[in-house]
Amino acid sequence: MSITSENRSLRPGRWLLVACTVTLAVFLQGCAALMVYHPPPANLEDRVEIPRMPGVRAWGDVYSESLEKSAIESIRQEKAANHGKLEPVVYGLALSGGGGDGAFGAGLLCGWTEAGTRPRFKLVTGVSTGALIAPFAFLGKAYDARLKEAYTTISDRDIYKAHKPLAIILSLANVRPLPSMASTRPLAELLKKLIDDQMIQEIAREHLKGRRLLVGTTQMDAQRLVIWNMGAIAASGDPRAPELFRKILLASASIPAAFPPQYITVEAGGQKFEEMHSDGGVMAEVMLYENALKPFSMEQHLLNIAPRSRKLYLIRNQQALPEWQYVKPQLKYIASRGIDSLLKSQGLGDLYRLYVYAQRDEFDYNLAFIPADFQAEHTSEFDTAYMNKLFDLAYNLARSGYKWHKYPPGFSPSTKATRESQRPDKGAPAKD
Numbered sequence: 001m002s003i004t005s006e007n008r009s010l011r012p013g014r015w016l017l018v019a020c021t022v023t024l025a026v027f028l029q030g031c032a033a034l035m036v037y038h039p040p041p042a043n044l045e046d047r048v049e050i051p052r053m054p055g056v057r058a059w060g061d062v063y064s065e066s067l068e069k070s071a072i073e074s075i076r077q078e079k080a081a082n083h084g085k086l087e088p089v090v091y092g093l094a095l096s097g098g099g100g101d102g103a104f105g106a107g108l109l110c111g112w113t114e115a116g117t118r119p120r121f122k123l124v125t126g127v128s129t130g131a132l133i134a135p136f137a138f139l140g141k142a143y144d145a146r147l148k149e150a151y152t153t154i155s156d157r158d159i160y161k162a163h164k165p166l167a168i169i170l171s172l173a174n175v176r177p178l179p180s181m182a183s184t185r186p187l188a189e190l191l192k193k194l195i196d197d198q199m200i201q202e203i204a205r206e207h208l209k210g211r212r213l214l215v216g217t218t219q220m221d222a223q224r225l226v227i228w229n230m231g232a233i234a235a236s237g238d239p240r241a242p243e244l245f246r247k248i249l250l251a252s253a254s255i256p257a258a259f260p261p262q263y264i265t266v267e268a269g270g271q272k273f274e275e276m277h278s279d280g281g282v283m284a285e286v287m288l289y290e291n292a293l294k295p296f297s298m299e300q301h302l303l304n305i306a307p308r309s310r311k312l313y314l315i316r317n318q319q320a321l322p323e324w325q326y327v328k329p330q331l332k333y334i335a336s337r338g339i340d341s342l343l344k345s346q347g348l349g350d351l352y353r354l355y356v357y358a359q360r361d362e363f364d365y366n367l368a369f370i371p372a373d374f375q376a377e378h379t380s381e382f383d384t385a386y387m388n389k390l391f392d393l394a395y396n397l398a399r400s401g402y403k404w405h406k407y408p409p410g411f412s413p414s415t416k417a418t419r420e421s422q423r424p425d426k427g428a429p430a431k432d
Contacts, residue, residue: 037263037274039221044268048275050244051267056232060216060225060287070212070229074122078210090310091119092363093137094288094354096347097128097253097281098317100382100390104370105133105315106151107391111398113141119311125214125227127280127287129317131252135195135230138213139202150194152391156382159187160259184250184259191246200234200242207231216280216287217251220261225283251277285347286314288354312358313404316369318347320409323372351408366404371397 040048050056058064078086095105112118118141126134136147160182203213213230228248233241244264251262254277261278280287322344327337351367358365374393378386407413 037276039275040266040268040271040273042222044271044273045222045224047268048266048273049268050233051265051272052238053233053236053241053244056229056236058227058229060227060283064227066229067227070232074210074212076210077208078122081209086308087120087122088308089119090123090308091121092123092288092310092312093121093125094286094312094314095124095126095130095133095137096286096314096316096318096350097130097279099129100151100378100387101317101370102129102133103151103317103387103390104394105130105317106136106147107394108315108368108398108402109133109137110144110148110391111395112402113144114395114399115401117401121211123212123214125216125287126252127216127284128253130286130315131215131249131280132191134213134215135199135203135249138206138211139199143199146194148391150190152388153384154190154382154387155384156380157186158190159382160184161186181258184254187253188246188250191249195246195249197242200245203231204234207235214287215248215252216284217248217262217277218256218280218282220256220276220278225280225287226277227287248277252280255279256282281343284350285318285343286316286350286354288312288314288357310361310363312354312363312365314351314354314365314367316347316351316367318344318370319372319374320348320351320369321372348409352411355408355411365406367406367408368402368404369409370394 046059048057055066055069058067075086098104109118120140121138124134124138126132126137132150133147136143136150162182207213211231215228215230217226217228218224219226230245230248233245233248238244247262247264251264253259254261256278259279261276263274264277266273266275325337327333355365357363370390371393374390376386376389
């Protein structure tokens with residue numbers, strides 16, 4: 001996500017973030033802390049829990065006992081909900097970040113429904129704008145209309161309200177510190193409307209049938225990815241669950257410095273602390289890492305059941321191939337292009353990493369991303385006209401039978417036939 005952009009070369013539009021970071025670095029020695037809060041110390045990191053909601057969060061970079069327990073529990077719940085039987089295929093869906101380009105994922109899901117081939121996902125994960133799509137994808141076609149509304153009727157004013165330049169200057173001068181360039185209060189209000197308490201209750205019911213919804217955020221002090229078991233939060237019965245549910249979604253979509261972080265109350269070592277959470281895309285553009293994927297791939301070992309087919313679908317709400325763009329020889333444009341390139345490279349690396357995990361754990365790999373020939377112009381990150389064009393493109397692609405990519409961009413597996421044809425002697429026995 002970004003606050004604004006002047007042309008397509010600024011997207012995903014992070015020049016304000018870059019400008020803010022550079023300026024903060026210049027003024028660093030003269031600035032005090034933006035606010036006083038108490039994060040859990042490093043020695044208590046692995047003991048952090050949400051009060052009265054144990055096991056709903058896990059670190060995304062290490063083995064998670066809570067995720068494994070949830071995976072085992074999900075099999076039992078699935079059998080109970082299906083008269084002792086398991087579905088023949090396990091379907092997983094991972095949704096990436098991408099700001100307004102989330103209209104691609106929204107359109108693809110709605111068109112997939114229209115095609116009549118959209119599966120019921122056992123596992124759905126989301127990061128950033130993918131986290132906002134994930135609850136709708138999890139609940140299925142009954143929420144397609146609301147998902148379409150979310151990505152075809154909104155504009156920038158529904159997502160953020162930029163602080164006035166004077167307020168930012170005063171913040172840099174340490175007169176009135178601000179945590180970001182803009183407020184996301186409009187997005188918080190939008191989430192209350194789109195993801196209401198009834199929807200969260202439906203997510204809880206699906207969780208109790210053995211399905212799982214996971215969302216990623218970045219814990220800023222620890223510099224680590226956190227995986228949230230959103231269905232477990234919804235099903236906790238805690239009266240604070242709806243508020244926490246929406247706060248996590250807001251945090252996952254909050255780019256540091258551009259948008260304010262969200263502070264989540266936690267417990268560790270018998271004490272209460274506050275964790276600072278921001279955009280999950282800081283750590284992963286798409287989330288389905290080993291400790292989220294592996295427990296579901298090991299079900300036959302965990303519960304001594306017969307193996308079943310597994311299919312993984314990845315929706316990247318961005319283009320995947322390099323995009324040529326003229327870059328003006330000015331600081332903000334050069335910096336913006338550098339950040340955009342870094343983020344694209346990280347996102348592509350995630351697709352390769354997940355491909356490796358899918359191969360290891362025998363998941364059929366299926367990838368979708370915005371076609372390279374889609375070049376619609378727009379004036380801001382959440383340009384309504386642009387998002388409608390992208391939604392319609394993806395909808396029509398899916399409705400007519402989307403051809404999923406079987407490998408990460410630029411990757412072509414070497415087959416035995418290919419290796420044989422490339423041998424210098426073309427048929428002589430290979431030598432060790």
